[in-house]
Amino acid sequence: MAEFLQFxxxxxxxxxxxxxxxxxxxxxxxxxxLINFAQGEFVMIGGMATVFxxxxxxxxxxxxxxxxxxAVAVAIxxxxxxxxxxxxxxxxxxxxxxxxxxxLIRGLAGIVWDRNFHSLPAISGxxxxxxxxxxxxxxxxxxxxxxxxxALLLWFFxxxxxxxxxxxxxxxxxxxxxxxxxxxxxxVLVSFALAxxxxxxxxxxxxxxxxxxxxxxxxxxxxxxxxxxxxxxGSGLGxxxxxxVIGIAEAMAAGYLASAYKDAVAFVIILLFxxxxxxxxxxxRGIERV
Amino acid sequence: xxxxxxxxxxxxxxxxxxxxxxxxxxxxxxxxxxxxxxxxAAIVCIGLNLLIGYAGQISLGHAGFFGIGAYASAIxxxxxxxxxxxxxxxxxxxxxxxxxxxARPILALKGHYLAMATLGLGIIISIVLSQEVELTGGPDGMxxxxxxxxxxxxxxxxxxxxxxxxxxxLVTWLALNLVDSxxxxxxxxxHGSEIAARVCGVDTTAYKVLVFVLSAVIxxxxxxxxxxxxxxxxxxxxxxxxxxxxxxxxxLGGMASTFGAIxxxxxxxxxxxxxxxxxxxxxxMLGLVMVLTMIFMPRGLVPTLALRLRGERR
Numbered sequence: 001m002a003e004f005l006q007f008x009x010x011x012x013x014x015x016x017x018x019x020x021x022x023x024x025x026x027x028x029x030x031x032x033x034l035i036n037f038a039q040g041e042f043v044m045i046g047g048m049a050t051v052f053x054x055x056x057x058x059x060x061x062x063x064x065x066x067x068x069x070x071a072v073a074v075a076i077x078x079x080x081x082x083x084x085x086x087x088x089x090x091x092x093x094x095x096x097x098x099x100x101x102x103x104l105i106r107g108l109a110g111i112v113w114d115r116n117f118h119s120l121p122a123i124s125g126x127x128x129x130x131x132x133x134x135x136x137x138x139x140x141x142x143x144x145x146x147x148x149x150x151a152l153l154l155w156f157f158x159x160x161x162x163x164x165x166x167x168x169x170x171x172x173x174x175x176x177x178x179x180x181x182x183x184x185x186x187x188v189l190v191s192f193a194l195a196x197x198x199x200x201x202x203x204x205x206x207x208x209x210x211x212x213x214x215x216x217x218x219x220x221x222x223x224x225x226x227x228x229x230x231x232x233x234g235s236g237l238g239x240x241x242x243x244x245v246i247g248i249a250e251a252m253a254a255g256y257l258a259s260a261y262k263d264a265v266a267f268v269i270i271l272l273f274x275x276x277x278x279x280x281x282x283x284x285r286g287i288e289r290v
Numbered sequence: 291x292x293x294x295x296x297x298x299x300x301x302x303x304x305x306x307x308x309x310x311x312x313x314x315x316x317x318x319x320x321x322x323x324x325x326x327x328x329x330x331a332a333i334v335c336i337g338l339n340l341l342i343g344y345a346g347q348i349s350l351g352h353a354g355f356f357g358i359g360a361y362a363s364a365i366x367x368x369x370x371x372x373x374x375x376x377x378x379x380x381x382x383x384x385x386x387x388x389x390x391x392x393a394r395p396i397l398a399l400k401g402h403y404l405a406m407a408t409l410g411l412g413i414i415i416s417i418v419l420s421q422e423v424e425l426t427g428g429p430d431g432m433x434x435x436x437x438x439x440x441x442x443x444x445x446x447x448x449x450x451x452x453x454x455x456x457x458x459x460l461v462t463w464l465a466l467n468l469v470d471s472x473x474x475x476x477x478x479x480x481h482g483s484e485i486a487a488r489v490c491g492v493d494t495t496a497y498k499v500l501v502f503v504l505s506a507v508i509x510x511x512x513x514x515x516x517x518x519x520x521x522x523x524x525x526x527x528x529x530x531x532x533x534x535x536x537x538x539x540x541x542l543g544g545m546a547s548t549f550g551a552i553x554x555x556x557x558x559x560x561x562x563x564x565x566x567x568x569x570x571x572x573x574x575m576l577g578l579v580m581v582l583t584m585i586f587m588p589r590g591l592v593p594t595l596a597l598r599l600r601g602e603r604r
Contacts, residue, residue: 094584
């Protein structure tokens with residue numbers, strides 16, 4: 001039991017991180033029907049920028065905030081300089097633009113920062129809590145808390161504020177939204193900015209547990225995407241549940257089956273879902289988008 | 291010259307001419323090395339272009355099939371002592387049947403979902419290759435025996451050059467004929483509008499499966515050649531970034547242009563080799579090329595240039 005609980009804790013922890021990343025995918029997908037393959041790079045920027053700003057003598061909380069702002073700026077730049085000019089490109093074309101942007105960002109990070117692994121101190125120490133024989137790091141609690149709070153804030157934003165409702169309208173029917181005066185271009189821009197912030201937040205939170213590196217965004221991004229599809233692309237609740245499902249499945253597989261194949265779990269799940277249940281757990285709309 | 295370039299078979303003649311004449315201008319073995327790597331990448335891209343450019347189906351996992359071919363050749367010849375040709379055919383059989391099995395469910399997906407499915411498949415293959423240490427040597431890689439064909443060992447830059455060059459010409463010829471055949475027209479109909487194609491009686495699924503398997507088999511063949519040529523094989527050859535590089539070559543050269551695929555492969559393989567000064571900037575350049583191509587030349591180099599040339603002549 002203690003063993004199972006241990007795996008569950010670690011699964012929930014990474015799962016919450018995947019959920020934050022998946023939320024970014026879903027936000028952008030809703031606003032522009034686009035998959036942003038550079039989402040993982042926001043996570044990398046969150047971790048790496050915090051590390052290097054802190055090393056330059058800036059207080060950790062401020063460094064983290066600046067790192068999130070940097071990711072937001074990069075996200076906006078991707079939209080303005082990459083996606084917007086390529087308007088009208090095919091789905092394949094847009095996939096290539098975002099993958100290109102992610103490779104470019106990764107390359108720049110490797111040059112501007114470095115190619116080593118870096119860690120951050122945990123927010124409230126490393127002293128683990130013992131729960132029914134399993135240990136739980138305080139950082140995990142921070143991750144649950146921040147992810148939960150973020151999810152609540154996002155729900156509030158989309159359900160209760162005019163801006164959020166405008167964004168939902170633009171997601172359901174861009175043309176109709178434009179007709180009632182919603183600036184859909186700005187909606188896309190805001191969704192990129194939010195996705196950048198969510199990704200960077202995930203990066204700041206996970207770095208104390210899993211060291212960051214200029215290439216760390218590739219796998220984290222792809223797993224976040226897998227989580228978004230499992231939950232149903234475009235669904236906020238789905239992104240969170242999908243993230244937790246992938247995180248727990250990964251931790252269980254690593255614990256009980258073979259740790260070497262931990263990274264493959266997300267992709268096996270994603271293939272099964274795509275083939276058997278492509279609309280995902282909470283996806284409502286059909287997947288055929290011609 | 292224009293007529294020559296205009297018709298597809300004229301293009302093939304130009305390719306043969308370039309392949310035959312080029313090595314006589316090579317100052318040293320390094321050029322052979324680069325040219326052979328270009329040829330191998332070009333073979334993959336011609337197959338991938340049939341899928342992406344003509345049938346309009348993206349694959350972000352073709353390095354997986356390249357890797358299967360490469361490791362089939364490496365493991366079967368080096369560890370089990372099979373004749374290389376048989377190992378190569380076994381690699382083709384494995385890649386082909388895997389592609390065939392996954393093609394129907396995967397190709398029923400569209401757009402981002404198809405991208406994710408092929409990407410997942412490719413990543414699973416590359417994880418297996420790097421984790422099955424006893425079989426593949428793991429991330430450190432494994433040695434590969436030299437290629438022998440009919441008792442004749444392929445070694446030295448010239449022999450390898452002619453082998454890869456010959457294979458490239460053969461695959462190009464095959465692709466050009468396929469594109470010009472009823473199958474090719476059916477594929478382009480699928481690309482244009484799958485629904486319209488289906489209404490016209492085209493069995494779109496069968497054609498998509500066919501071209502997916504064909505492109506996987508071609509990638510596997512190239513992988514086998516690569517394994518023997520390089521003599522040392524690591525799982526990097528099958529990873530996600532490699533898949534992306536193949537797709538970028540196709541898109542840069544020009545989707546739906548067989549010669550574009552070759553040009554794209556040549557540029558993206560050769561440039562980093564000659565611009566070693568920029569080695570640290572390789573990823574930056576690859577990323578920039580991808581973004582800028584889609585913004586300024588969404589049709590790719592060869593079709594864009596061809597259009598411009600034709601426009602000026604008029």
